[in-house]
Amino acid sequence: MAALKYAGLDDTDSEDELPPGWEERSTKDGWLYYANHIEEKTQWEHPKTGKRKRVVGDLPYGWEQETDENGHLYFVDHLNKRTTYLDPRLAFTVDDNPSKPSTRQKYDGNTTAIDILQGCDLTGKVVIVTGANSGIGFETARSLALHGALVVLACRNVARATEAMRKILDEWHKAKVEAMTLDLSSLRSVQRFAEAFKAKNLPLHILICNAGVFASPWTLTADDLESTFQVNYLGHFHLVQLLQDVLRQSAPARVVMVSSESHRFTDIKDTSGKLDLNLLSPSKSEYWGMLAYNRSKLCNILFSNELNRRLSPYGVTSNAVHPGNMMYSALHRNWWVYTLLFTLARPFTKSMQQGAATTIYCATTPELESLGGMYFNNCCRCLPSQEAQNEVTAAALWELSERLVQERAGRLAN
Incomplete structure (x- = not known):
């Protein structure tokens, strides 16, 4: 999530933005964790909200998940011929235990x-x-x-x-x-x-x-x-x-x-x-x-x-x-x-x-x-x-x- 936009959608809330020096990553089974590059540590909870989140759903059509020589996950977009270490589903992560339901309309006039x-x-x-x-x-x-x-x-x-x-x-x-x-x-x-x-x-x-x-x-x-x-x-x-x-x-x-x-x-x-x-x-x-x-x-x-x-x-x-x-x-x-x-x-x-x-x-x-x-x-x-x-x-x-x-x-x- 952080400041990620995928396919024209921005699924971030201001309270979910990561502090400077933090990075969002995901495990093979879809759980998100957070890396602090300043203090060189990782944790499961979001550094600002304290929430745990997970990646849900299948990869977008045309994407495949691969593992590099160091054992790190990366993602291949065959349609646009590009690779990235950022899970394309991160724009659609959900709270594991949401405190309140979202009232935002899923699609609107700006949707493609x-x-x-x-x-x-x-x-x-x-x-x-x-x-x-x-x-x-x-x-x-x-x-x-x-x-x-x-x-x-x-x-x-x-x-x-x-x-x-x-x-x-x-x-x-x-x-x-x-x-x-x-x-x-x-x-x-x-x-x-x-x-x-x-x-x-x-x-x-x-x-x-x-x-x-x-x-x-x-x-x-x-x-x-x-x-x-x-x-x-x-x-x-x-x-x-x-x-x-x-x-x-x-x-x-x-x-x-x-x-x-x-x-x-x-x-x-x-x-x-x-x-x-x-x-x-x-x-x-x-x-x-x-x-x-x-x-x-x-x-x-x-x-x-x-x-x-x-x-x-x-x-x-x-x-x-x-x-x-x-x-x-x-x-x-x-x-x-x-x-x-x-x-x-x-x-x-x-x-x-x-x-x-x-x-x-x-x-x-x-x-x-x-x-x-x-x-x-x-x-x-x-x-x-x-x-x-x-x-x-x-x-x-x-x-x-x-x-x-x-x-x-x-x-x-x-």
């Missing part, structure tokens, strides 16, 4: 994806991340792959996905990553992706629906739907529908839907209170890019809640997340106003690693095992808008989505 995965071994887990070639999606996929998961980068541009895969392998040659083509603006492409994935006979433990477009010019997809609605929402709906049998067979499994706080500033029902397809997939004259984005993100939360209600009895849970405010990513390229706003707000925004944290939290943290139907921001559960919590609207959206896909089923079969 790598922070959350500290000590996590995902070997044997299979993950799909849509839109994984850049931005938050790339950091999500990278973080999972560096901790042992087999990660499928599901992207529209396979060349960019392959380049993203190469970057991950350059960082750690043992990473298990694959690139597959998935164009969410085409239901046929979604169908082909699902068929290709199933042909691999792999389980699917985590499905992260991350891909999205923002403030795009009005266009219709090949399925005659407004592109923001289809890419951000309906394409993911169809993907989950096609893969739900694999998810169920792989249970416990998780789905994470990337939404946005902007879902709070819109509605998807008409004045009579019914779902209105003209609001979800508007004509060119009724289209405003920001509003279309907000509506698609509201759909994501409603879908996540309904998906959890339907599949949680089978061991598949779903949660929705907000990654962060005003984050610089490829999403901004379609709207110069967003670029300007980001330039002004950049000192206060999250990094891509921080943006991926809440997704990683919902995808992997043990405390959410078997829990779903929730919305998270800054790795903390919060309530979405009242409309996003409307179970009747969620069920109606599901039925409408099934109908939209079924109406195009004949076209998909050709």
Whole structure:
């Protein structure tokens, strides 16, 4: 502990800081002891607090413990190719007999994806991340792959996905990553992706629906739907529908839907209170890019809640997340106003690693095992808008989505 920071976390209290000349060390069985270099003595108790502490948990993924020729322990970080005599777990030591419980939140808006995965071994887990070639999606996929998961980068541009895969392998040659083509603006492409994935006979433990477009010019997809609605929402709906049998067979499994706080500033029902397809997939004259984005993100939360209600009895849970405010990513390229706003707000925004944290939290943290139907921001559960919590609207959206896909089923079969 002392002044150690590991993976962005500082787990020290001021009262635990060591006096000058003292050093913290650990034994092979995890107990801490303290060396006084001035008086040349060692002791078990902390020189200021009198507490005994121990190291807990497995080493962070990629680390190994070795012994040098003098019998001293040292630690090898294979991911970053470095060695140290300082146990990387010292940032997470605990009191052997704590006098009072800690009230500090474990993770927050400053937490990174790598922070959350500290000590996590995902070997044997299979993950799909849509839109994984850049931005938050790339950091999500990278973080999972560096901790042992087999990660499928599901992207529209396979060349960019392959380049993203190469970057991950350059960082750690043992990473298990694959690139597959998935164009969410085409239901046929979604169908082909699902068929290709199933042909691999792999389980699917985590499905992260991350891909999205923002403030795009009005266009219709090949399925005659407004592109923001289809890419951000309906394409993911169809993907989950096609893969739900694999998810169920792989249970416990998780789905994470990337939404946005902007879902709070819109509605998807008409004045009579019914779902209105003209609001979800508007004509060119009724289209405003920001509003279309907000509506698609509201759909994501409603879908996540309904998906959890339907599949949680089978061991598949779903949660929705907000990654962060005003984050610089490829999403901004379609709207110069967003670029300007980001330039002004950049000192206060999250990094891509921080943006991926809440997704990683919902995808992997043990405390959410078997829990779903929730919305998270800054790795903390919060309530979405009242409309996003409307179970009747969620069920109606599901039925409408099934109908939209079924109406195009004949076209998909050709």
